[in-house]
Amino acid sequence: MVKELTDAECDELVDAPGVMTKHAARYLPELALYERLTGLPELSPGPADVVAATLPEVRATDMPGRKREQAGAFAAALVPLQHPILDWCSGKGHLSRTLVARSQKRAEGYEWDPELVLSGNRLAAHFGDSVQIHCQDVMAQNLSMPDATHGVALHACGDLHRQLLRRGAAAALPRLSISPCCYHKTFHKTKDGIYKVLSERAAAYDNILKPHCDELRLAVRETVTAPAGVRAQTQTLSQWRLGFDGLQRAVRGDDHYLKLPSCSPRLIRKGFSAFCHWAADKKQLRLPENTDFDYWLAHGIQRHAEVRRYELLRHVFRRPLELWMALDYAVFLEEQGYRVRLGYFCARSLTPRNLLLDAVRVCGTPRVRHSRL
Numbered sequence: 001m002v003k004e005l006t007d008a009e010c011d012e013l014v015d016a017p018g019v020m021t022k023h024a025a026r027y028l029p030e031l032a033l034y035e036r037l038t039g040l041p042e043l044s045p046g047p048a049d050v051v052a053a054t055l056p057e058v059r060a061t062d063m064p065g066r067k068r069e070q071a072g073a074f075a076a077a078l079v080p081l082q083h084p085i086l087d088w089c090s091g092k093g094h095l096s097r098t099l100v101a102r103s104q105k106r107a108e109g110y111e112w113d114p115e116l117v118l119s120g121n122r123l124a125a126h127f128g129d130s131v132q133i134h135c136q137d138v139m140a141q142n143l144s145m146p147d148a149t150h151g152v153a154l155h156a157c158g159d160l161h162r163q164l165l166r167r168g169a170a171a172a173l174p175r176l177s178i179s180p181c182c183y184h185k186t187f188h189k190t191k192d193g194i195y196k197v198l199s200e201r202a203a204a205y206d207n208i209l210k211p212h213c214d215e216l217r218l219a220v221r222e223t224v225t226a227p228a229g230v231r232a233q234t235q236t237l238s239q240w241r242l243g244f245d246g247l248q249r250a251v252r253g254d255d256h257y258l259k260l261p262s263c264s265p266r267l268i269r270k271g272f273s274a275f276c277h278w279a280a281d282k283k284q285l286r287l288p289e290n291t292d293f294d295y296w297l298a299h300g301i302q303r304h305a306e307v308r309r310y311e312l313l314r315h316v317f318r319r320p321l322e323l324w325m326a327l328d329y330a331v332f333l334e335e336q337g338y339r340v341r342l343g344y345f346c347a348r349s350l351t352p353r354n355l356l357l358d359a360v361r362v363c364g365t366p367r368v369r370h371s372r373l
Contacts, residue, residue, distance in 0.1 A: 002309040013312055021316050031316065038319045043077040043343040043356050050076045050346075053102050055094075059127055062119070063094045066350065071098040073346035074154050077356055078177050081105055086146055086173075088138060088153040088164045093120035095154050096131045108146060109133035138163055145171035153178045155353055158185025165198065165329055169336035176333065176359045179345065183325050184216035199332035209324065218314060219322040220353065233265050235304070240272055242307065243300025244279045251285060258283050272297045326355050337363040 005013070013020045018035060025031040044050055054072025055063070063071075071094055075081075081103035087096040090109030100107050109131065111117050117135045124131035136143070138160060145151075151168040153161050161180045168176045186195065193212050197203050241260060249255050260279050267275055273293040280287050330340045338359035345356040 002312055003306075005309055005312075007305075010308055010312065014308075014315065017316055017319060020312055024313060024316055034316070034320075038323060040323075040355075041341075041343040043341060043345050043358065044073050045076060045079070049079070052076070053079070053098070055098050055101060059097075059101075060094070061123055061126075062092060067094060068098075070346060070351055071095045071154065073350065074152075074177075074179060074356070075099050075102045077343075077345040078152070078358065079103075081150065083148060083150040083174055084108070084146070086110070086149040086151045087133075088151055089156040089160050090120065090133055091116050093124055093129075093131050093133050095152065096120075096133070097124060097127065097129045099152065100129050100131055106130040107132075108149070110136040110138050112137045138167075143167065145173065147171075149173055150175040150177065152176075153180075155179055155181040155351075157182035159187060160185075162186070162198065162329075165332060169333060169338070172337075172361060174361050176338070176357070178329070178357045179353060179355060180326065180329070180357070181220065181353045183219050183322070184213050186213055186216075197328045199328050199335055201331050201335070202328045211321070216321070216325070219318055219325065221315070221318065233268060236268055237263070237265070238307075239300040239304040240275045240297070241279075241300070242303040243272065243296045243298075244276050246299045246303065247276060247287070247291065247296040248280070248283065248285060251287060272300075322355065326357060329357055330359075333357070333359040337361055 013023075021031050021034040025034070050069075050073050053076035055068055057068070060068045074095065075098050078099070079102065081099060082105075084105050085096060085099050085103070085107035087093065087099070087107055087109040090096055090111045091113075093107070093109045093111075096107040096109050099105070107130065109117075109120065111120065111133055112135065114135050117133045120131070120133040123129075124133070145167055151164050151173050153164050156164065156178075158181075161178050164176065164178060193214065194210050195213050195216060197206065244260070245257060248258055261282060263275070263278065267278060273291075276287060276291070276293060276296070279285075326342060330342050333340050339362045341356075341358040343356060344354040346354045348354055
């Protein structure tokens, strides 16, 4: 099926998993349940409320437009805000300032980068916002949680948002609101690299699904919001990596993949041959003087076209995998005495990482111990 797709059809399907699922359902009938199983409620109250919750541009200094809109949609989904706010991994405090403007509550931010802390506190002072950002490593073992605060995290990566789930629940914070991101960034795994779930209920079924932490990258492999230039760079580097992969296998006489580190997009300006020499140097590999770089570039372009089509099938499972992660978080919070809403706070076109877990504490004692803290 995918081999017959044109480049234009691939362009349409790569960011339309629902459409791709309908095609794949002809071969996997179980996928007919896709929309039913992945459908979620919208948690933002409406466009007018989102606009009202978004910082005006004149107050959004150093705040990219897309981030400003995301923070506004996130804030609108959390109304009413009834507690002082703890902004987890706050950066310059853009979310803190958005929430404070909406709620008239004070906010504290935890951020490890001292330059961002300094810039954020300057912004808050300039605009008269009741926001104070502290230089704090949220993964520190001796971290103390402020009492009776509403813990929020907008796109804190991997273990950073999981730390708020664990620490916030252990401290019995009255409310936790998290939009998770980059699930694969974790130390919370087995020796074999298998991801460890948070909830006791999911752990009881860990024989059914045992994703490797690297496999969790699939949940966030989307470029729907990336500019056209960034997409073009990503495609070029992917083609070059596959071209070099074919070259290194031929040179080494070994049909195994060599993992390369990340490289600067500026390397693109130097051309494919320079990229190959850079990659070979990283792997302590000497390339023959008569290497036909045009041949291996064409090889990479052809391989990329094939891989891209097969990846369309993998991308069908991006959202289900992400929901599996989020549902584990939701069950964990329920086990700790919270009532949880799970839905989306903005359109996917604004950010594909649009899930929101909003948990309100409803009982004083969790039903299970914090065995993984």
